[in-house]
Amino acid sequence: MDITIGVQNLARELVIESDQTSDEVAAAVAAALGGKPALELVDTRGRHVIVPTASIGYVEIGGESKGRVGFGTL
Template sequence: MEITIGVQNLARELVVESDQTPDQVAEAVAAALGGKPALELVDTRGRHIIVPTASIGYVEIGGETKGRVGFGTI
């Protein structure tokens, strides 16, 4: 699933590919906006992405991705 995070004072947005469900991501975003100091996500390669809550502009949570077809899936 693709997650797009708009960060204040940055021209580009962060795009993260994650194996987390949309509900898990929504809970993490709600917890961050509810008082946690940072939004913490894990991408498909196991890397941790930490964004300070004060700098989050928006979070767009994509739907579940289907299996990809082609040479890029090897």
């Protein structure tokens, strides 16, 4: 699943690929916006991405990513 996080005062977005479900990501975002000091997600390589809640501009949760085969574009 692809997750895009817009961070205030940064020109670029954070794009993370994660094995977490969309429900898990949405719950983590809701918890962060509900009072936790930071949003913490884990990417597909096991790295932790931590964004201070006060800096979050938006979070876009993409659909489940499917394995790609071949060199063509869709």
